[in-house]
Amino acid sequence: MVQIGDIQLGDFPLLLAPMEDVSDPPFRAVCKENGADLMYTEFISSEGLIRDAAKSVQKLDIFEYERPIGIQLFGSDIESMIKSTEIATAAHPNLIDINYGCPVKNVACRGAGAALLQDIPKMVKMTEAVVKATHLPVTVKTRLGWDESTKNIEEVAERLQDIGIKALTVHGRTRVQMYKGSADWTLIAKVKNNPRIQIPIFGNGDIDTPEKALEYKNRYGVDGIMIGRASIGYPWIFNEIKHFLATGQHLQGPDMAERVRIARKHLDFSVKWKGEVLGILEMRRHYTNYFKGIDHFKPYRQQLVQTDHYENVVALLDEISDKFSEAFAS
Template sequence: MVKIGNLELGEFPLLLAPMEDVSDPPFRAVCKENGADLMYTEFISAEGLIRDAAKSVKKLDIYEYERPIGIQIFGEKIDSMREAAAIAEEAQPELIDINYGCPVKKVACKGAGAGILLDIPKMQKMTEEIVKRCTLPVTVKTRLGWDDKTIRIIEVAKRLQDVGVQALTIHGRTRKQMYKGEADWSFIAEVKNHPDIHIPIFGNGDIDSPEKAWEYRHKYGVDGIMIGRASIGYPWIFKEIKHYFETKELLSPPTMEERIRVCKKHLDFSVEWKGDRKGIFEMRRHYTSYFKGIQNFKPYRKQLVEAGSYEEVRAILDEVLVGFEVHIDTPA
């Protein structure tokens, strides 16, 4: 049984990665429905929370059916991160997660996210202050290092564990790699198998199929897997991995009926949570993935991306069912 503090997550939990502009409540809803064991909010700016910025505060929204869930924060100032953690706790998640892995320039080059990997003593001090300020378990997500010459992930894991971090997720790339190349899980395995490390270690990077999840679980010995990009538009990845673990058999891909049903659920919640204009606009990034690999879908995809109203999107999705000769009673 994998535990973070008193939180029990099962024998081998599957985690939904915190992804900016992706891991919002509408997306988390369809991932939870399909078997995600632990999810995280989008990363939230510490400075934004302290200033009560609307965008940052909105990201604190969590719903009962999402639990267990962690709120992830990022920032470069120790005082701000400490206070932001306290604000995040008021939203009553199951844990607080610290982002030490974001590679994007506007974050990392200011010393936040993966940028703090260039100052490990500061990382340790910041984490220690957050742990002291919080009553909930504190976890961390990070990368291997800034670049190939600065990989000190075992030292990082030890320092974080020493100051009270209760689980660590490691993305198997450096900041310099961004999302290019292949994630190197051998370093993750070194952390997991180190005799001084006793907190749960979760691996992240490149898991895009049940077979790969099975291979990496047994090859690298991690306590669980965090899935990010492979879940975008394909929340079924969690259910498919769990089924494969239990039976060694692959589930059939979701039918067009199922794709439409889940896409509509995602759309409805997106519009409800963000409003019509923003909800419709931000759903556009998901359509390609929801219907990836479906032959002759390109004309419908173009219509969905260009549609300007909720009713228009719903009508196109209903038309897709007819076009692919799949007939169901569509909800009003």
């Protein structure tokens, strides 16, 4: 049984990665329905939270059915991280997660996210301050290192465990790699197999099929897997992996009615939570994957990303369901 503090997650939990502009409550709702064991909010700027920025505050929204759920914070100033941890704790998540992995320039170049991999003493000091600022379990997500010459994840894991984090997720790339090339899980395995390490170690990077999940589970011995990009528009991946791990058999993929049902659920929640204009706009990134691999679908995909009114999108989804269900089944 994998545990983070007193949170029980089962024998091999599947985690939904915190993804900016993706892992919001509407997306988390469909991932939870389809088997995600632990989810995180989009990462939240500590500075934004302190100055009460509307976008940062809205990201604190969590719902009972999502539990267990963590709020992920990032920042470069220790005092700001302490204050934002106190604010996040008051939103009653199950845990607090610190982002030391985000590679994008507007985060890393401000000294936050993966930038802390260049200053391990500050990372340790910041993490210790966050641990002391909350009664909740604190976890960390990070990368192998800043670049090929500074893959310091083994040292990072030991030092962060020593000051009280309860789990660590490692993305198998350096910051310089961004999302290019293949994730290297060999160092993740070294962290997991280090006899000093007692906390759960989760692997992240390139898991996009049930076969790969099983292979990496067996090869690298991690306690669980975090899934990011492969879940976008395809939340079924969590249950498909679970079924394959349990039986060695593939779960039948979603038919057209199921694809439309989940897309509609996602859309409805998105509009309810963000308003019609933004809710419809931000759904557009998901449609390609919801209807991926379907012959002759391109004209409908174009309409989905161009339609501005909720009623029209719903009518279009109904038409898609009627038109493609029979062909999809055959």
